[in-house]
Amino acid sequence: MEVFVCHESPLVRAGLGATLQGHADLSVTVASDTLPAPAELRCDVLVADYATGLRCIEALAPSPELRHGPSPRLLIVTSRDGEWDIRSALTRGVPGYLLLECPAERLLHAVRSLARGGRCYDDAVSARMAESLVHAPLTKRERDVLNLISQGAGNKHIARTLDIQLGTVKTHVKAILAKLDVRTRTQAVVVAEHRGLTGTVCG
Structure with a gap:
């Protein structure tokens, strides 16, 4: 499973990379910068912060470099737990959303699930979305x-x-x-x- 890590925080980026590296089923590349070029994103799972992840989604859609194969599945790892943020990400089709305080095992499970075509959301994220379903969304x-x-x-x-x-x-x-x-x-x-x-x- 090819995993690419790009997070706006160098410290978090290094921590995510260190957590994922060393597992035989994962080949992990850690970005040297915040937002990689589309050609660098030939991977199964992209692990990113909220803003970088959404920018990558927008950049990948028209990218000729990736038209020969599927786009990577995005796993957002962030501290942003607001209803609007979560709803915005999920309506864009983001299949994975974890909060920064999640345990390492949860991160590994999410990456593997996404690589196999599944979805994975933090329990707090799922609870927030369930709560939002009973309310009409604001424009x-x-x-x-x-x-x-x-x-x-x-x-x-x-x-x-x-x-x-x-x-x-x-x-x-x-x-x-x-x-x-x-x-x-x-x-x-x-x-x-x-x-x-x-x-x-x-x-």
Whole structure:
């Protein structure tokens, strides 16, 4: 099984490589840089951080260097456990998602499962997704508004920042409160932080 490790943190990258190396069924290459060239990714499993992994997915799709064979299966290893981050990764077809605190045995199991065509998600990731299924997802614009609400912005400030009408902001706020099943903006911020709905999408 050919495994390529590229993580934004040199220390984590080295640790992942050291954990995976030394197993007879794994041939492990550790990247010297954060984002490798598509030609370097002729492997079975790509182990990467959140942002690098998603960038690789986008880069591999049109890559002529890899058209002769299947693209590697992505295993994201990250500290990002927010609902939005996880949902964004899974909707892009990411078959593996582990949190950094997972045990070494879990990492090895995930790599082998992905190499054989399976999927593997951290228990906390699976629980987060199961929780999210009972809630209607926020749209991208609703999340933009929610992020500004979490920063203490009022409706007029939100309208100016996003260059939308004040009435549109009020409509988005009403939808956010309904989807989060809360009555006030303060409650919306608390629920959003608990579910990991605020913050950046990639990074």
